[in-house]
Amino acid sequence: MSTPVPIPRRKVTVSVDGAERSAAEGSTILDVCRDAGVEVPTICWAPTITPVNACRVCVVELEGSRTLVPACSRPVTEGMEIRTGGDRVRASRRMVLELLASSVDLSRAEADILRWLEEYGTDPERHGADRARVSEPVRRHDELYVRDYDRCVLCYKCVDACGTEAQYTFAIAVAGRGFDARISTEYDVELPESACVYCGNCIGVCPTGALIFTREFDLRESGRFDPEDQAVTTTVCPYCGVGCNLELHTQDGEIFRVTSPDDHEVTSGHLCIKGRFGYEYAGGRRRERLPEGGSEAGRDAGPPA
Ligand code: SF4
Ligand code: SF4
Numbered sequence: 001m002s003t004p005v006p007i008p009r010r011k012v013t014v015s016v017d018g019a020e021r022s023a024a025e026g027s028t029i030l031d032v033c034r035d036a037g038v039e040v041p042t043i044c045w046a047p048t049i050t051p052v053n054a055c056r057v058c059v060v061e062l063e064g065s066r067t068l069v070p071a072c073s074r075p076v077t078e079g080m081e082i083r084t085g086g087d088r089v090r091a092s093r094r095m096v097l098e099l100l101a102s103s104v105d106l107s108r109a110e111a112d113i114l115r116w117l118e119e120y121g122t123d124p125e126r127h128g129a130d131r132a133r134v135s136e137p138v139r140r141h142d143e144l145y146v147r148d149y150d151r152c153v154l155c156y157k158c159v160d161a162c163g164t165e166a167q168y169t170f171a172i173a174v175a176g177r178g179f180d181a182r183i184s185t186e187y188d189v190e191l192p193e194s195a196c197v198y199c200g201n202c203i204g205v206c207p208t209g210a211l212i213f214t215r216e217f218d219l220r221e222s223g224r225f226d227p228e229d230q231a232v233t234t235t236v237c238p239y240c241g242v243g244c245n246l247e248l249h250t251q252d253g254e255i256f257r258v259t260s261p262d263d264h265e266v267t268s269g270h271l272c273i274k275g276r277f278g279y280e281y282a283g284g285r286r287r288e289r290l291p292e293g294g295s296e297a298g299r300d301a302g303p304p305a
């Protein structure tokens with residue numbers, strides 16, 4: 001069997017904050033900035049999903065362009081002069097971050113987002129206590145995952161992961177317009193009645209905690225969520241022969257979240273329901289649920305067939 005050889009790509013030369021850089025044609029401004037060690041914040045971008053330009057927090061200045069351009073989706077071309085740190089860029093990013101934080105609860109967002117809120121000097125409170133806020137009930141229907149759309153920034157990543165970027169199930173989409181726009185199942189039916197197959201790929205890409213494992217949600221709500229006391233163990237999913245890598249996030253010996261590495265050649269970060277949620281047998285809950293005097297046979301026998 002022959003090894004596939006990547007097609008060589010032409011190189012282009014651009015400048016990032018005055019420093020000349022060489023980049024493969026077809027790379028994005030974000031790629032080049034990251035290669036140059038220049039941080040550009042992103043929310044709606046993900047390595048495994050085609051950018052949809054939903055958040056605009058990644059904007060940079062481009063010589064000759066009247067408007068700021070989104071770094072995550074704009075391909076580089078020969079001679080581009082990119083500036084990432086000017087007042088205009090910082091003001092725009094601060095505005096995006098601040099408006100998001102003023103309308104939804106970002107307290108459980110990814111660590112980078114929380115850091116950018118600080119670094120860009122956002123002050124959501126200055127928009128007043130009576131500002132419009134997203135107000136959605138927590139949707140909890142089972143022991144798998146919770147939807148807490150008070151935290152949703154409408155980045156579209158879950159919709160894309162459920163659709164053509166990974167799962168091809170199309171169980172969710174954006175409904176409504178303007179401030180009332182929200183993520184919804186078809187006809188807004190409850191999740192168990194929808195087309196959802198519980199792969200959890202939407203949770204895997206959600207940057208804000210709006211989609212969250214039920215067990216993690218419970219830990220956070222009870223105030224017991226403690227990153228200092230957590231570990232991540234990489235293993236191989238035991239359910240079939242595909243060989244998906246799993247990252248088991250644990251606290252107190254209990255799995256509260258399962259992910260897969262974005263750069264894993266089989267999963268690209270996506271899993272099926274068994275890999276994502278089929279870990280009951282490994283934890284204490286099954287033991288807790290054994291009926292009094294019930295059989296313990298098979299307790300350590302591994303996953304069900
Ligand atoms: S769990 Fe899977 S099928 Fe269900 S909404 Fe999320 S991505 Fe779609
Ligand atoms: S639920 Fe999460 S992934 Fe989906 S649009 Fe909202 S913030 Fe993005």
Ligand code: FES
Pocket residue numbers: 041042043044045051052053054055056057058059070071072073
């Ligand atoms: S990260 Fe580029 S538009 Fe959202």
